[in-house]
Amino acid sequence: MLLFSIKSILIMIADIYIELKEGVADPEGESTLKALRLLGYKRVKKVSSIKVFRIEIDAKSKEEAEKELREMCERLLANPVIHKYRISWVDGNV
């Protein structure tokens, strides 16, 4: 007797890029730039810092997973006042 049906579940991997919005100060990038120039790399013009979370998630479809990931960004991972985010699927895992 079949008690339950097996649903196809996919494990998907997404990279969530959390970047500062235009015009927001980036002290980490600025101090990295200063340190690089002190080390002699005078040709470096700008450094920006970006945070990436690589997330493995179970879902029935890519759309469903993307919806959930956007919700996570808005509730926890990004601060909408200063950050913008984008979701990028890692190849070979979708």
Added chain:
Amino acid sequence: MLLFSIKSILIMIADIYIELKEGVADPEGESTLKALRLLGYKRVKKVSSIKVFRIEIDAKSKEEAEKELREMCERLLANPVIHKYRISWVDGNV
């Protein structure tokens, strides 16, 4: 009278990905995973944190810039004991 020749200088943009090596503890990823699960996202299986530096650099060629970027990673940006790094050129700026 021409006192100097103008050399072609390109401004290139590269993303430097600094990731933890396999087996190295990732407390930031782990606490993000815990927080997401507490918020109800039970389908998230793993979270890893990655640091990205977006660097604008002047150089005569891509090869020259890449050599300099590798040196920066080894001297300042990455810790070779726990990190691996990779350089990815940002499209449209090379």
